[in-house]
Amino acid sequence: MKLSLFKRLVALFAMAFAALPAAANDKPNFLIIVADDFGWSDPGFLGSSIRTPNIDALAERGIFLSNFYVAPTCSPTRAMLLTGVGNHAAGLGTMQGLQASNQIGHREYAAQLHDGVVTLAEVLRANGYATSMAGKWHLAIDEDQYPNRRGFERSFGLLPGGASHFADRRKIHRTEEIEYLENGKPVDLPPDFYSTYAYSDKIIEYINASEDKPFFAYLAYTAPHDPLQVPDDWLDRYAGAFDKGPAFAKQRRAERLIEMGLIDRETPLEQPQNFPKWLDSYKEPWSERDEQERAIDARRMEIYAAMVEIMDQQIGRVITHLEQSGKLDNTYVIFMSDNGASAGTRY
Numbered sequence: 001m002k003l004s005l006f007k008r009l010v011a012l013f014a015m016a017f018a019a020l021p022a023a024a025n026d027k028p029n030f031l032i033i034v035a036d037d038f039g040w041s042d043p044g045f046l047g048s049s050i051r052t053p054n055i056d057a058l059a060e061r062g063i064f065l066s067n068f069y070v071a072p073t074c075s076p077t078r079a080m081l082l083t084g085v086g087n088h089a090a091g092l093g094t095m096q097g098l099q100a101s102n103q104i105g106h107r108e109y110a111a112q113l114h115d116g117v118v119t120l121a122e123v124l125r126a127n128g129y130a131t132s133m134a135g136k137w138h139l140a141i142d143e144d145q146y147p148n149r150r151g152f153e154r155s156f157g158l159l160p161g162g163a164s165h166f167a168d169r170r171k172i173h174r175t176e177e178i179e180y181l182e183n184g185k186p187v188d189l190p191p192d193f194y195s196t197y198a199y200s201d202k203i204i205e206y207i208n209a210s211e212d213k214p215f216f217a218y219l220a221y222t223a224p225h226d227p228l229q230v231p232d233d234w235l236d237r238y239a240g241a242f243d244k245g246p247a248f249a250k251q252r253r254a255e256r257l258i259e260m261g262l263i264d265r266e267t268p269l270e271q272p273q274n275f276p277k278w279l280d281s282y283k284e285p286w287s288e289r290d291e292q293e294r295a296i297d298a299r300r301m302e303i304y305a306a307m308v309e310i311m312d313q314q315i316g317r318v319i320t321h322l323e324q325s326g327k328l329d330n331t332y333v334i335f336m337s338d339n340g341a342s343a344g345t346r347y
Contacts, residue, residue: 033220033318034219034336036220045060047254048249050308070337073095073338075138077339082121089108090114091110093108113140119150121152128213130210133217133219137155138161143184154183157202159180160178197310199222200318223311228303238302
């Protein structure tokens with residue numbers, strides 16, 4: 001039986017509470033980690049050439065859900081995750097700027113949460129939990145839907161859907177203003193800011209601040225969402241790793257998925273989508289591209305892979321901190337992506 005994202009999570013939370021006594025010091029902790037535009041077969045244990053030892057370890061020690069479904073875009077998935085209802089009911093029938101003319105003015109397509117739904121953070125905070133988030137919100141236009149107003153006692157991160165991963169605050173969408181907030185107030189970014197490091201630092205800080213209270217921590221990375229960016233010392237970590245092209249990488253993953261019984265050998269693999277030839281964004285198939293064009297596309301995958309490995313390292317850092325602080329054994333760790341890899345990240 002295939003279960004939707006929010007039904008699986010509601011069931012998990014319910015089982016966790018049912019299995020443990022109600023005393024505050026016995027309540028389980030929850031750490032939900034969300035990657036942004038992360039392909040479902042990107043982890044190394046699924047045949048990818050990207051190094052993800054910490055994500056792989058979570059799958060090895062825990063439960064790997066092979067029929068876990070999310071929405072095809074960012075905000076709808078996040079709305080379902082944090083409210084437990086369908087994305088339309090939560091106000092995210094679509095994302096900001098993508099509403100059709102007949103959807104404008106309807107609460108189901110307002111592109112933000114509303115007060116007719118309750119968030120996980122609100123429920124857990126009311127039941128004695130320290131609630132915190134670090135990373136991408138993408139669920140608010142109005143101030144009354146900011147994370148600090150939707151149950152998060154402590155919060156830091158990016159309000160809109162995406163931006164430069166560095167401190168320069170460069171936009172990727174002309175219509176989105178780049179705002180970083182801490183506890184609902186605008187903050188400046190340090191010169192050495194890199195999103196994946198900063199969000200990991202904050203969630204560790206917030207978990208420490210929970211002291212003896214059970215915690216609910218929501219770590220919403222913006223990696224590996226566009227723009228593809230890494231610190232200088234990561235630029236060449238995957239040099240040459242994707243020079244054989246996408247067909248080779250796809251077949252490598254397919255063989256692993258067949259070995260694991262996740263797909264049959266007869267399963268047709270998705271073919272790369274392309275734009276019509278008469279559009280400037282059209283790209284020739286890999287087999288027809290010249291050496292320079294192939295090098296440009298392989299370079300994009302090198303940076304993408306480095307972004308993923310940095311995220312994996314930081315996930316390992318957070319989990320190690322939980323272990324060293326004696327909190328890991330009583331913590332449910334959930335890792336997921338908000339949707340599949342972005343079609344805009346071409347390879």
